Amino acid sequence: NKQVVLKHFVVGAPKETDMEFREGKTSLKILKGAEGAILVKNLYLSCDPYMRGRMREYYESYIPPFQPGKPIEGFGVAKVIDSTNSNFSVGDYIVGLTGWEEYSTIIMTEQLRKIEILDVPLSYHVGLLGMPGFTAYVGFNEICSPKKGDYVFVSAASGAVGQLVGQLAKLHGCYVVGSAGSTQKVELLKNKLGFDDAFNYKEETDLAAALKRHFPEGIDIYFDNVGGSMLDAALLNMRVHGRVAVCGMVSQHAVSDTKSISNLYTLVMKRVRMQGFIQSDYLHLFPQFLQTMVNLYKEGKIVYIEDMTEGLESGPAAFVGLFSGKNVGKQVVHVADE
Ligand code: NDP
Secondary structure (H helix, E strand, O other): OEEEEEOOOOOOOOOHHHEEEEEOOOOOOOOOOOOOOEEEEEEEEEOOHHHHHHHOOOOOOOOOOOOOOOEOEEEEEEEEEEEOOOOOOOOOEEEEEEEOEOEEEEOOOOOOEEOOOOOOOHHHHHOOOOHHHHHHHHHHHHHOOOOOOOEEEEOOOOOHHHHHHHHHHHHOOOEEEEEEOOHHHHHHHHHOOOOOEEEEHHHOOOHHHHHHHHOOOOEEEEEEOOOHHHHHHHHHOEEEEEEEEEOOOHHHOOOOOOOOOOOOOHHHHOOOEEEEOOHHHHHHHHHHHHHHHHHHHHOOOOOOOEEEEEOHHHHHHHHHHOOOOOOOOEEEEEOOOO
8 A cells, every 4th residue: 555654744845855655554454443434445636735734743723734654635536445334335436535545444434525426527526526616616605705897816826726716706797817827827817717817927026016907996806825925916906895815825835935914904995804714614505516516517617627647656746836836727646547
């Protein structure tokens, strides 16, 4: 059972050398005493920026840190190959937290979901129809108070969450501009994902001026995936009664963007509402989300871009790549075929 193990707690941006491979024991049967468990073959593993948070020794968070010497874990799609749990049968596909390894025994099955929608690629259940898609859905609908005609700005716009936020905003009748870190991503936003406009933030010397250029009348909704200087620049460009949904601050994991936020006074001047959120507080909306998103996808109203790497061995590099923008779309690792 090949595994990806955390070597030590991480400082700054994660590196491939913070993780290592190990050959663990393989048992294709659930060991005696593990009642209520399932044994799964992992098929797809999701790379998500929040996992960096779990590589820290101690932090106040909604989820505990990884343990050095143990396989890291994350969202994945897997197939049940043995079960002592009456809710899951051999042959079922599940999505939920699993180990970065070929086979995992999962004892805490409460948060696992049996996959019922099988006529889309299985990997979509960790993206479009999984946690990132749900984040886009609740972040936009529940936090942004969107109205038709709103001016919407999305950062890390071609990523897992951003690409869907932009498209949901377009379906809502908003004007949407995205920022991303390469020409290729900007082209995708404009030509494939239906954004009204997009820009490469790495080519801008003055982010506030870039936003002013794209939003001469100001921003109604900023969906913030990155924090740091982009957040500060967006604050300067908010309209009266604008909303800032603070989804994540991926720029703050690396040490490259340490500028502190200096434009918070605009919250008062422009009566802006700025609100952080965590998708898991809204799980009661998950069934509604799943139905809506799968319908939009099947009707061709939502496009979804994945970046798939091959083999468990490719996992650490794929994960680390999130923090320098190597991924084009939702980063997933294909571990095995069914
Ligand atoms: P992405 O697929 O967007 O991947 C991360 C992207 O962030 C990279 O591709 C890169 O794109 C961008 N990035 C990396 N470093 C920087 C930097 N220094 N400055 C600006 N951009 C950077 O990830 P997700 O869509 O999965 O996650 C997006 C955000 O949403 C993250 O902050 C994440 O933590 C958050 N999140 C929050 C949740 C919640 O419940 N609140 C749930 C899920 C995610 P580029 O090339 O454009 O720079």
